Amino acid sequence: MSDPSRQLRPAEVLVIGAGPAGSACARVLARAGLAVLLVDQHPPGRDKTCGDGLIPDAHKALERLGLLDEVMRRAQPVSHVGCIGPRGGRVDVPGTMAVLPRRELDALLLQGARDAGARFEQARFEAPLEVVGRVVGARLKQGDEIVEVQARWVVLATGAVPKALTAAGMCERHTPSGVGLRGYVKAPQMAGKITSLEVVWNKALRPGYGWIFPAPDGHFNIGVGVTDSHMDIEGKGQKKSANLRAIFDAFVTNYEPAAELMRVGELVGDLKGAPLRFTLTGAKWTRPGLIVTGEAAGSTYSFTGEGIGKAMETGMLAADAMLAHSDDSAARAAYEAGLTALKPKFKLYEAANRVNAHPWLADLVIWRAKKSPRVLKRMAGVLNETSNPGNIVSLKGISRLFFE
Known part of the structure; x- marks a missing residue:
């Protein structure tokens, strides 16, 4: 040396x-x-x-x-986040977004x-x-x-x-505070079918969630995440029992667009995991x-x-x-x-974050947002950082869903 x-x-x-x-x-x-x-x-x-x-x-x-x-010249522009609940309900939340690897x-x-x-x-x-x-x-x-x-x-x-x-x-x-697993799939034939940032909650994915994001040139970013993946025991971190690969497989099994994407597309490289700090x-x-x-x-x-x-x-x-x-x-x-x-x-x-542990909350919010422009506006405000996301799924926020 x-x-x-x-x-x-x-x-x-x-x-x-x-x-x-x-x-x-x-x-x-x-x-x-x-x-x-x-x-x-x-x-x-x-x-x-x-x-x-x-x-x-x-x-x-x-x-x-x-x-x-310069970034937007290369990125895939996206106009909505598609929130999909355990029972298949969906609401598209508008926003200014994009995807670039x-x-x-x-x-x-x-x-x-x-x-x-x-x-x-x-x-x-x-x-x-x-x-x-x-x-x-x-x-x-x-x-x-x-x-x-x-x-x-x-x-x-x-x-x-x-x-x-x-x-x-x-x-x-x-x-880490959380962990994620992500892969890229090349599937030009799916470009017109998945156009939003799709975020999926399902009992089979608990305590995590799944996503499919359309990327440029007919590619898609598909993955799952678990927030609150580790716990501290007497000052030492310990991983909880969640298995990311099992959650990813459950996502593909339980969400048909994910199944179709993996069926007709070509996985580019390997699925890769990473820690997150929140x-x-x-x-x-x-x-x-x-x-x-x-x-x-x-x-x-x-x-x-x-x-x-x-x-x-x-x-x-x-x-x-x-x-x-x-x-x-x-x-x-x-x-x-x-x-x-x-x-x-x-x-x-x-x-x-309680939505990830209790995905029925996503069903409730999605159901109400489809009926109430005001609730949908609040969800859009979460994206734009003008609304309080905690209020939407707090006890007070849930009660407001029924009385607005």
């Missing part, structure tokens, strides 16, 4: 992780003139297990980044950061560099070589896997010289499993805090205040 003290060129900000959070943070900082080094252990264009849905918060974030038009989306976001002036290096985060308790850079691994880079700030945007968080002393929960919990957000953002900070919504938009939003919050405050403590306080302001919204989605 080479001399471990070899140095990479210093940066004002070192961003670890070139997913939506890291690339969004890097682009905002680089556009403001800061020297940004963005690193990822994978080469550009790496795959990421995800539903690939871009809901309104993702559109808003992409618009601020100046990348919305993460391989393409993340490559576009990374290129956007580089176009703004950020440098990119393929490297894996090993540990922070510290001086008197303050992070002043990081130790990285490139091939078989250990290198060091000095930076005024280090941003951890390393996703749901807790290894980097643990190495940085920021991990508070090693187990509700802005499970990690410390900051320490002197270091900020945790994106899914590493828990930026994915419980209940829906949507996380791309909020990952970009938290990455931009980190960039805004660093740009607004030269003082370390003031920047960290500003960032933490930004995440704290988002916390109630995440809590509401956590409350709505």
Whole structure:
């Protein structure tokens, strides 16, 4: 192994992780003139297990980044979320959405950061560099070589896997909040049959849900998710009994469009699973010289499993805090205040998560929404983040379904 003290060129900000959070943070900082080094252990264009849905918060974030038009040129636009209950009832909730595989989306976001002036290096985060308790850079691994880079700030945007968080002393929960299993199916003959983001609840899928999202070029993203997949026992995480592959098989068996898709289509690659981190919990957000953002900070919504938009939003919050405050403590306080302001919204989605455990609630809401434009409008408001999702499935919300 080479001399471990070899140095990479210093940066004002070192961003670890070139997913939506890291690339969004890097682009905002680089556009403001800061020297940004963005690193990822994978080469550009790496795959990421995800539903690939871009809901309104993702559109808003992409618009601020100046990348919305470019993303939409490649994405599959979608105008509705189809909510399907255990008894087959369906309601289509309108919204501005799209689907683009993460391989393409993340490559576009990374290129956007580089176009703004950020440098990119393929490297894996090993540990922070510290001086008197303050992070002043990081130790990285490139091939078989250990290198060091000095930076005024280090941003951890390393996703749901807790290894980097643990190495940085920021991990508070090693187990994930949820898990997902996703595959791509090529089925051009289904393009006119499945046109919405279809989300399916069924007793056979409990405690999870299934989805089919239409992607570009006659492809479909099909998968299942389980929120609240692990539990803590005496401080140690333990996986619950849910088997993702069994839930996926039940989805295909019990939902005819999924069965038809798998029957007539061609599975592209393997089904892939991934952990999820929800509700802005499970990690410390900051320490002197270091900020945790994106899914590493828990930026994915419980209940829906949507996380791309909020990952970009938290990455931009980190960039805004660093740009607004030269003082370390003031920047960290500003960032933490930004995440704290988002916390109630995440809590509401956590409350709505009861639908996954009690799918009959989906039947009830769907039945009422088909009869009440006001209820349908509230469901659309959940997509647009103008309605409280917890209210729809709370005791008070359920009673309102009958009396509106």
